[in-house]
Every structure is written in C-alpha cells, then in structure tokens.
Amino acid sequence: xxxxxxxxxxxxxxxxxxxxxxxxxxxxxxxxxxxxxxxxxxxxxxxxxxxxxxxxxxxxxxxxxxxxxxxxxxxxxxxxxxxxxxxxxxxxxxxxxxxxxxxxxxxxxxxxxxxxxxxxxxxxxxxxxxxxxxxxxxxxxxxxxxxxxxxxxxxxxxxxxxxxxxxxxxxxxxxxxxxxxxxxxxxxxxxxxxxxxxxxxxxxxxxxxxxxxxxxxxxxxxxxxxxxxxxxxxxxxxxxxxxxxxxxxx
Amino acid sequence: xxxxxxxxxxxxxxxxxxxxxxxxxxxxxxxxxxxxxxxxxxxxxxxxxxxxxxxxxxxxxxxxxxxxxxxxxxxxxxxxxxxxxxxxxxxxxxxxxxxxxxxxxxxxxxxxxxxxxxxxxxxxxxxxxxxxxxxxxxxxxxxxxxxxxxxxxxxxxxxxxxxxxxxxxxxxxxxxxxxxxxxxxxxxxxxxxxxxxxxxxxxxxxxxxxxxxxxxxxxxxxxxxxxxxxxxxxxxxxxxxxxxxxxxxxxxxxxxxxxxxxxxxxxxxxxxxxxxxxxxxxxxxxxxxxxxxxxxxxxxxxxxxxxxxxxxxxxxxxxxxxxxxxxxxxxxxxxxxxxxxxxxxxxxxxxxxxxxxxxxxxxxxxxxxxxxxxxxxxxxxxxxxxxxxxxxxxxxxxxxxxxxx
Numbered sequence: 001x002x003x004x005x006x007x008x009x010x011x012x013x014x015x016x017x018x019x020x021x022x023x024x025x026x027x028x029x030x031x032x033x034x035x036x037x038x039x040x041x042x043x044x045x046x047x048x049x050x051x052x053x054x055x056x057x058x059x060x061x062x063x064x065x066x067x068x069x070x071x072x073x074x075x076x077x078x079x080x081x082x083x084x085x086x087x088x089x090x091x092x093x094x095x096x097x098x099x100x101x102x103x104x105x106x107x108x109x110x111x112x113x114x115x116x117x118x119x120x121x122x123x124x125x126x127x128x129x130x131x132x133x134x135x136x137x138x139x140x141x142x143x144x145x146x147x148x149x150x151x152x153x154x155x156x157x158x159x160x161x162x163x164x165x166x167x168x169x170x171x172x173x174x175x176x177x178x179x180x181x182x183x184x185x186x187x188x189x190x191x192x193x194x195x196x197x198x199x200x201x202x203x204x205x206x207x208x209x210x211x212x213x214x215x216x217x218x219x220x221x222x223x224x225x226x227x228x229x230x231x232x233x234x235x236x237x238x239x240x241x242x243x244x245x246x247x248x249x250x
Numbered sequence: 251x252x253x254x255x256x257x258x259x260x261x262x263x264x265x266x267x268x269x270x271x272x273x274x275x276x277x278x279x280x281x282x283x284x285x286x287x288x289x290x291x292x293x294x295x296x297x298x299x300x301x302x303x304x305x306x307x308x309x310x311x312x313x314x315x316x317x318x319x320x321x322x323x324x325x326x327x328x329x330x331x332x333x334x335x336x337x338x339x340x341x342x343x344x345x346x347x348x349x350x351x352x353x354x355x356x357x358x359x360x361x362x363x364x365x366x367x368x369x370x371x372x373x374x375x376x377x378x379x380x381x382x383x384x385x386x387x388x389x390x391x392x393x394x395x396x397x398x399x400x401x402x403x404x405x406x407x408x409x410x411x412x413x414x415x416x417x418x419x420x421x422x423x424x425x426x427x428x429x430x431x432x433x434x435x436x437x438x439x440x441x442x443x444x445x446x447x448x449x450x451x452x453x454x455x456x457x458x459x460x461x462x463x464x465x466x467x468x469x470x471x472x473x474x475x476x477x478x479x480x481x482x483x484x485x486x487x488x489x490x491x492x493x494x495x496x497x498x499x500x501x502x503x504x505x506x507x508x509x510x511x512x513x514x515x516x517x518x519x520x521x522x523x524x525x526x527x528x529x530x531x532x533x534x535x536x537x538x539x540x541x542x543x544x545x546x547x548x549x550x551x552x553x554x555x556x557x558x559x560x561x562x563x564x565x566x567x568x569x570x571x572x573x574x575x576x577x578x579x580x581x582x583x584x585x586x587x588x589x590x591x592x593x594x595x596x597x598x599x600x601x602x603x604x605x606x607x608x609x610x611x612x613x614x615x616x617x618x619x620x621x622x623x624x625x626x627x628x629x630x631x632x633x634x635x636x637x638x639x640x641x642x643x644x645x646x647x648x649x650x651x652x653x654x655x
Contacts, residue, residue, distance in 0.1 A: 053649050056568070058568060058648050058649050058652075059649060078572070078573060079572050079573075079574075082567070082570050082571065082572045082573075083570065083572075085568060085569065085570045086569060086570020086571075087570070091568050091569060093565075093568075093652065097561065097564075097565050097652065098565075099562055099565065100562075101266050102262075110566070110569060111569040111570055113252075113255055114566070114569065114570040114571045114572075114575060115570070159569070163570075
C-alpha cells in the first residue's frame with residue numbers, strides 16, 4: 001500500500017486545433033494521500049475535465065509526470081493504461097453510464113471480467129457483495145431502466161468499487177439528480193471514504209463539494225485554490241433533515 | 251475475457267435485437283440453404299447416374315461405329331455402318347484380356363402375345379450378353395449357344411414387355427409373334443429400371459443375333475458391340491487391346507483417325523454426369539453470391555451497431571477493456587451471427603431438399619462434409635465481414651466514446 005495515491009508533477013496537456021494550440025492544462029502539481037476525499041471544482045473550460053481524464057488514465061499528458069499508487073503512468077502504452085484503469089481506478093460517470101438492457105449484477109461484474117491479473121476468481125459473488133454494500137442486494141437482476149436515478153448511480157458506484165481500486169474517480173456523479181438523490185449518493189461516497197476509500201470528485205456545484213474534505217479549484221488550466229473544506233456537511237444528517245422537512249410539509 | 255463469456259455476450263446482444271439480427275442473417279440463411287439444396291440434389295443425381303451406369307453391366311466396354319471421315323469430311327456415326335459380325339469374331343478369337351463379347355443388333359417392331367401387343371425394342375445378341383450386362387432371368391432360362399448356332403426362334407422378354415403381352419399369365423413357353431414371325435418365350439429378364447437417360451431398360455425383347463439377322467431384318471448392320479473383362483483392373487488393357495485389334499483388321503495407318511470408338515462404362519458415366527456438374531457449378535456460383543451479399547449485410551449491421559453502441563464501447567474501455575477485448579467481442583458477435591445463420595440455413599436447406607425430393611422423386615444426398623463446410627464457411631463470412639467494424643470499434647478513443655450522444 002502506497003500512502004500517496006496521486007502525485008502529479010507539472011502536468012501539461014495541449015490540444016492542437018487546426019493551426020492554433022489550446023493549453024488545457026498549464027502545469028498542475030497535485031498530491032492526494034490515501035483516504036482523502038477531494039472535490040475538483042471549476043467552470044466549463046477551466047481544464048477540470050482534462051485533469052480528470054489524465055488522472056483517470058484515459059488520456060496521456062503532453063508533458064509532466066503522473067504517479068498513481070506508486071506507478072509512473074506517463075509513457076505507458078494503451079494496454080498498460082487499460083490494465084491500470086481496470087485495477088487501480090473505479091469510475092463513476094455523469095449520467096450513470098450503465099450498459100442498457102443489462103442487469104445490475106452483470107453491470108457490476110463487468111470490470112472483473114476484464115481483469116487479466118487473475119486475482120479475482122468468483123466474479124459473480126464479488127459483484128453481488130459490491131451491490132449489497134451500496135444497499136442494492138435486492139435489485140441484482142434489475143435492468144437500469146427498472147431502477148430509479150439514485151439506484152442507477154448506486155449500481156455505478158458498486159461497479160466502481162468492485163475491483164477494490166486505489167482511487168475512485170467520480171465525474172459529475174450528481175449531475176442529473178435531484179437534491180434528495182444527490183444527498184443520498186453523497187452519503188454513500190462519505191461512507192466509502194470513512195471506510196478508507198480515496199475519492200476524487202469532479203463537480204461544478206459548490207453544494208456538492210462541501211461534502212468532500214478538500215477542495216481543489218481549477219481555472220485556465222491551473223490550480224488556483226487548494227484548501228480543506230471548512231464547514232463540511234454530513235450527507236447522512238442532511239438526509240434526516242430532508243425527511244423531517246418532508247414530514248412536516250405533509 | 252473468456253471465450254464462453256464472449257459468446258454469451260454476443261448471444262445477449264443478438265437477443266436484444268432479434269428482428270434486426272434475423273434480417274441480417276437472412277442473406278447467410280438463404281445462401282447456405284441454397285448450397286445445401288443444390289449439393290443434396292446434385293449429389294443425389296450423380297449417385298443415381300452412377301448406380302444406373304453400373305446397372306448397365308459389369309466391367310463393360312462399348313464399341314460403336316465412330317466418326318468415319320471421307321476426305322476430311324466427317325460423316326457422323328450413322329453414315330457408315332462399319333461394325334460387322336466379322337469384328338465380333340475377330341475380337342473373340344484374338345483378344346486375350348476380353349472375357350466376353352457380343353454384338354447387339356437393334357430393331358424395333360410390333361410384338362404380339364396372348365394377352366396383348368406392344369411395340370418395343372428387339373435386341374439380337376449372343377449368349378455372352380447376359381454376362382456382360384449381368385442380367386439375370388426372373389424366370390425361365392437365357393438362350394444357349396446352341397440356340398444361337400441353330401438360329402432358333404426363342405425370345406426373352408423384359409419385365410415391361412412381359413407385363414404387356416401376358417398380363418397375369420406365366421409367359422414361359424408361350425408363343426409370341428415378332429413382326430409376324432413366331433417365337434417361343436424361353437424366359438423373363440429381371441427388372442433393371444430406368445437408364446441414365448430415362449428410358450425403360452425393361453421395355454425390350456432379346457433374341458439370338460443369328461435369328462435377328464435371318465428371320466427379321468436381314469440387316470448386317472451392327473450398331474454396337476459389347477465386351478467385358480473378368481476383372482475391373484483389366485478394363486483399360488482390354489480397351490487398348492480392342493483398339494489395336496480393330497485398327498489392325500481395318501488396316502488403319504499409324505496416325506490416321508479411327509472409324510470406331512471404344513468406351514468403358516466409367517467414361518459413359520462421366521459423360522452423363524457432366525451436365526449435372528455444369529448445373530451444380532452454376533448453382534454454386536449463385537449460392538456464393540448470396541453468401542457474399544449476406545456477408546455485406548452483416549458488415550453493414552455491425553457498422554451501425556458499433557456507432558449505436560459507441561457509449562457502451564467507451565464504458566468498456568474506461569473500466570479496463572483493451573482494444574483487443576472490444577475487437578474480439580464484436581468479432582465473436584458477427585461470427586455467432588454467421589454461424590447461427592448458417593445453422594438455420596442448414597436446417598432450412600435440409601428440409602427444402604427433403605421436400606423437393608418428396609415431390610419430384612429426385613434422390614437427395616446429405617453428406618456430413620457438406621454440413622461442416624457450410625457452417626465453417628458461414629463462420630468465415632462472419633470473420634471476414636465482421637473484422638472491419640470490429641476494428642473500428644476497438645480503435646475508438648474512450649474519452650470521445652464516453653461523451654458520444
């Protein structure tokens with residue numbers, strides 16, 4: 001176990017669009033230790049998506065270094081990056097991104113099927129355990145279309161944690177959800193974080209970011225703010241408050 | 251990923267789009283069904299011809315008057331009646347390998363019996379004819395060498411003729427009139443069925459050739475001499491022997507064309523089945539075009555499928571699938587589609603050929619090899635036409651694929 005999960009060193013990403021160059025990231029130094037819960041904030045065009053793609057090993061930097069859980073990532077080939085994504089990172093995407101017409105348990109099992117290390121044997125049982133962990137033990141055979149938005153996102157979270165990754169990377173995970181469901185999803189993240197999971201959350205909503213422990217703000221391809229969350233909220237407490245409000249309204 | 255999981259995934263994906271998959275497979279289904287029907291009928295026809303040819307006799311050699319030439323002008327086979335009894339005698343006397351030889355004098359005529367009359371083929375032959383054609387009698391006896399030598403008026407009836415002349419009566423010992431000449435029926439021949447060209451082998455009366463010459467036509471024209479060997483291995487040698495003897499007796503100079511032809515049974519079979527071979531090849535061409543079109547159909551749908559499932563591919567790549575995993579997944583899908591289509595086509599073709607055989611009376615033959623080839627070929631079509639779409643899927647960028655709407 002490596003105590004530093006993410007360490008970037010002057011990370012740069014430049015896109016060539018026609019004749020001009022777009023500097024999406026202009027040198028980002030970021031270190032995230034195990035057990036942290038970091039919210040990366042920024043407006044659209046700030047470079048936070050680019051940063052998230054690089055942290056998620058979906059893309060390779062133009063310049064600079066990136067070390068994930070003790071592995072130097074820059075310069076790795078496509079297949080090596082795929083293996084790192086499979087074993088070290090759990091993705092939670094905006095809009096759920098579950099496979100349609102595929103049961104919850106099949107969706108969750110998927111990353112294990114692409115695991116070439118051979119460390120996971122009973123993939124089915126592991127997938128079921130992951131779904132039970134997010135409170136969906138009774139929805140194993142349901143297809144995404146038969147699940148609510150919050151339930152679908154919980155399936156996506158189960159899929160992200162099924163490989164026991166070093167890092168959970170959530171890209172606008174509450175983008176399409178209402179307040180109540182957003183809070184519920186954040187409660188799961190907080191709970192996972194309590195259990196020791198390192199979480200990086202990309203969001204543009206400050207109401208969501210306050211559930212994290214640390215906020216990193218990106219603007220124009222640079223980190224402009226990096227500080228702990230001062231008035232951190234507990235999602236579990238917020239849910240109770242919402243429930244009380246709903247009762248009194250009724 | 252394990253193969254069985256990939257196949258399971260492919261089947262799932264096909265099940266999700268049943269209608270589309272069915273339409274996609276239609277080309278393969280029709281192609282394979284066409285191949286199966288055509289091969290079944292083609293093989294059936296060929297084996298039937300084989301059976302009929304071997305029904306002609308055993309180790310048979312046929313000598314016919316050939317294309318006689320006069321000053322370079324071919325006169326055709328009938329123009330020059332150049333086979334004679336002398337040829338038969340010459341072969342019988344000099345040939346070493348040939349074990350039996352008989353002239354066949356052919357006439358047609360009205361035959362009258364107690365129960366009716368019938369116009370039929372009258373063959374004047376020697377006793378060896380029975381050996382050459384391996385033709386047993388159903389009842390009674392074949393005529394003897396003494397019958398031939400004494401020019402006796404005895405006749406053997408084919409099954410068809412016996413039925414026409416003596417319905418319900420035993421014809422043995424009965425009197426018949428051939429062209430108003432009285433004959434005694436000495437036997438009835440066993441049934442031989444139809445020849446390759448469809449004529450009835452049993453519609454025939456057989457008499458000694460000596461009688462045929464003297465009592466009937468008086469003609470000495472012999473359209474055919476039949477010969478046979480004791481062993482199948484001697485056929486080629488016997489053919490050559492006859493050719494050499496005939497050339498010598500006719501004083502045909504070295505290099506000059508022969509005015510007769512010597513053929514064996516297998517050569518006759520070749521000639522008879524060559525027409526069906528042409529037909530088989532034509533049908534094979536049609537079937538392969540159908541398979542080609544079916545393959546293009548698979549490619550088309552797989553391309554659509556790759557575009558439709560761009561997000562799915564993005565998810566798979568993001569959670570750790572390699573490009574090769576995605577490639578294999580789509581390739582397996584198109585192979586499964588091909589083989590599934592092949593199997594359905596196989597079942598359809600099998601049923602089709604059975605139905606066809608039932609209504610037309612054609613023989614149909616199903617060989618395991620054809621089944622294997624059909625399924626293998628449809629799988630190959632799946633690989634060939636599925637590779638390009640699968641490679642396209644594998645080459646997708648995960649970030650763009652995830653963002654695809």
